[in-house]
Amino acid sequence: MRGTQAIVEILAAEGVPFVVAYPGLGNESIISALLHDEKKRIRCILPRHERVGMDLVDGYARVSGEAGVGLVCGGPGSAHAFAGIAQSFADNIPVLLLKGQVNSANLGTKSMLELPTVESFREISKWAMTVNHTTRLLEAFRRAFTALRSGKLGPVILEIPLDVADGEIPAEQFAYRPLKKRFRCTADPNEIAEAADLLAKAREPYIVAGMGVLQSEAWGELKELAEALSAPVGTTLNGKSAFPENHPLSVGIGGYPRSAMSTPQALHFAKKADVVLAVGNSFMSASSQGPIPDGVKLIHINIDPTESNKFRQPDVVLVGDAKLVMKNLLCALKERLGVRKGIDLEKAGKIKELKEAWQASWQDKVTSEGKPINPYRVTWEIMQTVDRNNTILLHDSGLARWYVSYIYESTAPRNYLGMGGQSEMGWSLGAALGAKLARPDALVVNVMGDGAFGMTGMDMETAVRLNIPILCIIINNSSLGISKVGIRDGKTEMVDLGGDYTKIANGLGAYAERVEEPKEFVPALKRAIASTKDGQAAVLEVIIALESIMRT
Structure with missing residues (x-):
């Protein structure tokens, strides 16, 4: 052979x-x-x-x-x-x-x-x-x-x-036998018992979920664990969608370790926590809101022991697959806690109160009639228009990441693809093609800036040629937005851009529209979605303002 x-x-x-x-x-x-x-x-x-x-x-x-x-x-x-x-x-x-x-x-x-x-x-x-x-x-x-x-x-x-x-x-x-789909391992039973003791005694447990939860398909165990403890759950950017953000215990992105993008409700409960359970995250950078305080117990579940002990030494390190470790941890907790009747309604009510106050603080942005269009309005109207349970949303690097991930509410596992370790400009277009091949039934939408489209936009022709009907939304502020925000001396020749991306997309065979009026975005979005359902890849070029980043 x-x-x-x-x-x-x-x-x-x-x-x-x-x-x-x-x-x-x-x-x-x-x-x-x-x-x-x-x-x-x-x-x-x-x-x-x-x-x-x-x-x-x-x-x-x-x-x-x-x-x-x-x-x-x-x-x-x-x-x-x-x-x-x-x-x-x-x-x-x-x-x-x-x-x-x-x-x-x-x-x-x-x-x-x-x-x-x-x-x-x-x-x-x-x-x-x-x-x-x-x-x-x-x-x-x-x-x-x-x-x-x-x-x-x-x-x-x-x-x-x-x-x-x-x-x-x-x-x-030639005698090749396929390997099994996953090789899993779990943590030491004594260490699981130690972690269960800490969690059973915790007054204010807090959970941070990362990419490892998604990779081990441990979202069911995460939900069960959160409900057993009545613990608020925040996610890292890469872990977004590991826990449904419409769940009463969800606080959205943040707390630890990516506090730069934390919601107020995430920070509120992270700061109150006496025990933090980090599952499948890597503590990739020190928290911009400060490290986990001394006296707060930290339990870290990760398949890779070298991801622990970076910026803070955990009290318990559970080395193993997130799904198996959480299954074992749940069994140990049931022995200590028994069967609880529902989640803590007072805590869920506080999360709801903080979340509603947070959403009210930026309603003026998502309802703005100003021109150019406010980019947060674009994200909000996507969220209000699509079926989030059957939509996969991707952000790109730079300002697109902030405009989208901070306020978009994901409701199902792997229906939001967050990236950030390298922040590769233009990643979302190719990744959207792959997501659509993995889930042909889903609406796949990637949101990218005009700078990012300049890096990889020619592959809209790939989407057209191979009948991979994704929807690419270009939020165009005619600049490398995040770099322009960082320039303070008024020199913009290294960040200003030009181009008519609607014409480019049309030339590549995609359905394409340019949107300049706020009230025109939703009708255009619906037409673009209809195009993808008919099998034609679509591009919406939305002319946006250079809006500042919302920070907590």
Whole structure:
């Protein structure tokens, strides 16, 4: 069996539905094998740029819970994919990058398109390997999928030289069995008991949920745990949607550790807390509202022990999969607390009171009739118009992240995709394509600035060509908004932008409208949604004001 055919058989056995590939020297024989598969098991997707291709598989992985697979050539193709892999690495997203390479005999000779990218990728991947012989392909893919489905998740890189891909594997040596979908582990029972003791005695427990809850599909356990403790729940930006934000115990984004974007209700209960339970978050930066105070007990659940003990030493570290650890923690708590009758209504009432006061504080922004349109009104009207239980919303980097994530209320797991570890401009468009492939039934909307669209907007043609009907909303303030806010000397030539993105989108084959009047946004939004339901990707270019960031 040829190596390329073995690769197809392995990917099909692992249930990979598609490979995002950009052809070039070093990967064309693999692409050919995928396209000529008589069973047509794996779809090939051609993006306009390798970086967007990696954003696509990133978005697919976030929504499906399965690793996305990308395929690039050596040299420039690998270099283009680097930014997308960096974003996935920062947010712990499982993606598999297969990269072509020159013949093994020519490695180290500076052959055309040779680039020692595995060494470079090693620093931004969970695991990376150059396959040095065709007979090692099975081993390489077994190890790759093990890494993609165990422990702390992240990108995996397999470099496959031309001669390895085109070599032969004796038929009797090809015996590949797919791996199980997830390898899970739980924490030490004694440490779980210690954590349960702290929580059972807590007067004001507070929970912060991160991306790990979504990745382990532990949202059911999180909800049960919060209700058992009557504990308010805040999320990190990446963890947004792990807990329904219309739940009486939800306080939205924040508390610890991303206090820069905290809601007032999150800060209120975080500051009152005597025990903080952090689940699946990495404490990526010190809180801008100050560290967790001395005297407050901290319990940290994380699959990766190196994510603990960063800015504050926890009282209990529970190393393990969030779903399994919370299941065990719930059992231990039931032994200590018994069966409780409902949540604390007084606490739920206080959350409701604070939330309503917070929403009232920015109602003037979301109802503003001013021109250019207030960007917070755009987010609010999206929220009021779509079916949030069947909509996946993505934000981009910069001001778009603030305008959207702060006030949008997510109601179901993985229906909001937050990013931030690298803040890669333009990420949301490719990720939206992947999200739509993972959930074809859902309305998928990405909100990005005009600067971000300039980075990746050509891939609206990919959406059109491949019938992936996403809705891209460009909030256009004719500038690199977050950088313009930071410039204090009036010099704007490095942040001001121009362009008619509606014409560009039309030229790429998308349904497109430009919106300048506040009252025109909802009708335009409904027309764009109707377009996606008819199978046509859509773009709304909304002319917005450069609105300041709302901070608590």
